[in-house]
Amino acid sequence: MTGEHDHRPQPAPEQPPAVTPAITHPAVVRGDCVMDAVSLGKDYRLARHQVLHAVRDVSLSLHRGAVVALVGESGSGKSTVARLLAGQERPSAGTVRLNGQPVALSGHRAFRRYKSEVQLVFQDPFASLNPAHTVRYHVERPLRLHRGPLSAAEVRQQAAALMEQVRLTPAEDFLAKYPHELSGGQRQRVSFARALAAQPSVLLADEPVSMLDVSIRLEMLALLDDLRKRFRLALLYITHDIASARYFADEVLVMYAGEIVERGPAEDVTQRPAHPYTQLLVSSAPDPDNLGTALRNGANRAGRPGLAGPPPDGACPFSPRCPYADDRCRREAPALQPISAARAAACWRLDVAAPDVLARPEGGGDGTT
Numbered sequence: 158m159t160g161e162h163d164h165r166p167q168p169a170p171e172q173p174p175a176v177t178p179a180i181t182h183p184a185v186v187r188g189d190c191v192m193d194a195v196s197l198g199k200d201y202r203l204a205r206h207q208v209l210h211a212v213r214d215v216s217l218s219l220h221r222g223a224v225v226a227l228v229g230e231s232g233s234g235k236s237t238v239a240r241l242l243a244g245q246e247r248p249s250a251g252t253v254r255l256n257g258q259p260v261a262l263s264g265h266r267a268f269r270r271y272k273s274e275v276q277l278v279f280q281d282p283f284a285s286l287n288p289a290h291t292v293r294y295h296v297e298r299p300l301r302l303h304r305g306p307l308s309a310a311e312v313r314q315q316a317a318a319l320m321e322q323v324r325l326t327p328a329e330d331f332l333a334k335y336p337h338e339l340s341g342g343q344r345q346r347v348s349f350a351r352a353l354a355a356q357p358s359v360l361l362a363d364e365p366v367s368m369l370d371v372s373i374r375l376e377m378l379a380l381l382d383d384l385r386k387r388f389r390l391a392l393l394y395i396t397h398d399i400a401s402a403r404y405f406a407d408e409v410l411v412m413y414a415g416e417i418v419e420r421g422p423a424e425d426v427t428q429r430p431a432h433p434y435t436q437l438l439v440s441s442a443p444d445p446d447n448l449g450t451a452l453r454n455g456a457n458r459a460g461r462p463g464l465a466g467p468p469p470d471g472a473c474p475f476s477p478r479c480p481y482a483d484d485r486c487r488r489e490a491p492a493l494q495p496i497s498a499a500r501a502a503a504c505w506r507l508d509v510a511a512p513d514v515l516a517r518p519e520g521g522g523d524g525t526t
C-alpha cells in the first residue's frame with residue numbers, strides 16, 4: 158500500500174505468501190482436464206434407517222495423458238468413486254463433469270455416448286469376461302457399438318490392431334480363444350483391449366493388477382502406462398498399494414473412510430507423506446520395487462490395531478487408529494487444507510505428525526530436487 162517511492166534496492170518480487178492458494182492438480186501439466194468431480198458424495202441406506210456415507214466430498218480432476226492414483230484400503234470407497242465417475246451410480250451429492258459439462262445420463266443413448274468416452278476396467282479379469290464367448294466377440298462388440306459404421310473387414314482389422322496394442326500376439330490366435338484358455342494377465346489384457354475399443358478419453362482402472370500374480374504386476378502397469386501415453390488417456394488408477402501408485406501416477410489421492418485425507422504430487426506424497434494414515438500406508442508398504450500387497454488383507458503392520466472401533470460422532474475418522482490423535486481430533490473432523498500449492502491434508506496434528514513436510518512441502522526426501 159505504501160512505500161511506492163522507496164528507492165532503496167528492492168528484493169525480487171515474490172509470490173505473496175499471505176493468501177492460501179487453491180490446490181493445483183499436478184496432473185494439469187500433462188494436458189487438458191477431461192473429467193472432474195466436485196464434492197461427490199454417495200450414501201447407502203442400510204437397515205433401520207442407518208445411512209452409510211460411502212463417499213463424502215470427493216473432488217478430483219483427470220487430465221489427458223495423466224495418471225491420478227486413488228489409494229486406500231479395502232472399504233474406503235474407491236470403487237464407489239469409480240462407479241460414480243463411470244455413470245453406473247448416481248451421486249447423492251456433487252457433480253461429475255465431462256469436458257466441462259455436467260453429466261446427465263438420462264436414457265440409454267446418453268449412457269452409451271458417455272461410455273464411449275469413459276471406460277471402466279475391473280479388478281477381476283475372471284469375472285469380467287463372458288466364458289461363453291471368444292475374445293473376438295469381446296473386442297469386436299464394442300468396436301461396432303462405439304466406432305460408428307464399420308465394414309466387417311474394418312472390424313476385423315481394428316480388433317487385430319487392438320490385440321497388438323495390448324501385446325496379445327499373434328492377434329488371430331488370441332482372438333479365437335475363449336476366456337478359460339487365457340491366463341489372468343492375458344484376460345486383463347483383453348479387458349484393456351475391450352475398453353480401448355470404445356476409444357475413450359477417460360480410463361478408470363479399479364485395482365487392475367491386484368488379482369494378478371505378483372510377478373506380472375509390474376509388466377501390466379507398464380502396459381497400462383504405455384496405453385496411457387499412446388492414446389493420451391486420462392487415467393484414474395485405483396489401488397490399495399501406495400507403492401504402485403508411486404510407480405506411475407502424477408497425483409496421488411489418499412482415501413480413508415470415504416474421504417480424501419491427503420492429496421498431492423505422487424513423489425511427494427509417497428516419499429514424504431503428511432497425513433498419519435498416509436504415513437501408515439507407506440510404512441506398511443513393502444519394497445516399492447516389489448509391488449506387494451501389505452494391505453490386501455486389511456493388515457496394519459505398523460503395530461496399531463486395525464479394528465479400533467468406530468470414531469466418536471463428528472470426530473476425525475482416523476482418530477481411533479492415529480498415534481497423534483488428541484481431544485480435538487476426537488471431537489471435530491478436520492477438513493482438507495492446503496499445505497502448499499499442490500498438496501493438501503485433512504489433519505489437525507500435522508505440526509506434530511509431519512513438521513518436516515510443513516516446513517518444506519515439495520521436493521523429494523533426498524534434497525536433490
Ligand code: ADP
Nearest residue numbers: 201209211229230231232233234235236237238
Ligand atoms: P473400496 O473399493 O475402497 O474397497 P467400496 O467403494 O467398494 O470400497 O465400498 C465403500 C463402502 O461402501 C464399504 O463400506 C461398502 O461396504 C459400502 N458399499 C459399497 N457398495 C454398497 C452398496 N451397493 N450398498 C451398501 N453399501 C455399499
Ligand code: MG
Nearest residue numbers: 235236237363
Ligand atoms: Mg474396490
